[in-house]
Amino acid sequence: MPKLLYCFALLALLSACDPNHVFEENTDFANYSWDVQKKPTFSFTIADTVALYDVYFNVRNASVYPYYNLFVKATLSGPPGVESTARLHQMLLMDAKTGEPQGSGTGDLYDHSFRALPRQRFGRPGRYTITLEQYMRQDQLPGLMAVGVRVVKVLMSK
Numbered sequence: 695m696p697k698l699l700y701c702f703a704l705l706a707l708l709s710a711c712d713p714n715h716v717f718e719e720n721t722d723f724a725n726y727s728w729d730v731q732k733k734p735t736f737s738f739t740i741a742d743t744v745a746l747y748d749v750y751f752n753v754r755n756a757s758v759y760p761y762y763n764l765f766v767k768a769t770l771s772g773p774p775g776v777e778s779t780a781r782l783h784q785m786l787l788m789d790a791k792t793g794e795p796q797g798s799g800t801g802d803l804y805d806h807s808f809r810a811l812p813r814q815r816f817g818r819p820g821r822y823t824i825t826l827e828q829y830m831r832q833d834q835l836p837g838l839m840a841v842g843v844r845v846v847k848v849l850m851s852k
Contacts, residue, residue: 720842773820
């Protein structure tokens with residue numbers, strides 16, 4: 695029994711939070727399809743306005759997803775006094791020439807992490823929100839299981 699407790703303690707220590715990890719959340723889609731009306735929203739708090747942050751978009755798809763890419767419109771809004779910005783992002787889920795899946799995964803499920811907003815500076819402390827909209831000119835995107843946002847503080851080299 696002490697060995698089992700030791701293993702759990704070691705596992706807890708190894709999975710401790712990364713101090714540069716600010717936020718991560720994912721939204722699952724019902725029936726593994728992203729409906730054009732579904733606009734997942736992710737909110738996080740920024741305290742350090744001097745630091746730079748990398749903002750990643752997470753995507754999980756099945757091999758039945760019919761396209762090699764995914765266009766997503768991302769709208770970033772912040773606390774009062776911060777102007778909202780919207781950008782269109784293209785994410786390559788499969789190689790355009792070979793059709794080979796990108797990302798990591800097992801079986802027919804693939805996970806992707808795209809650095810969408812590199813070295814982002816947040817000018818004011820407070821609550822920020824990113825809203826993601828699928829922008830593929832199709833009401834239902836089959837084979838998309840989840841999308842999400844991850845925010846990581848960039849390590850500054852000395």
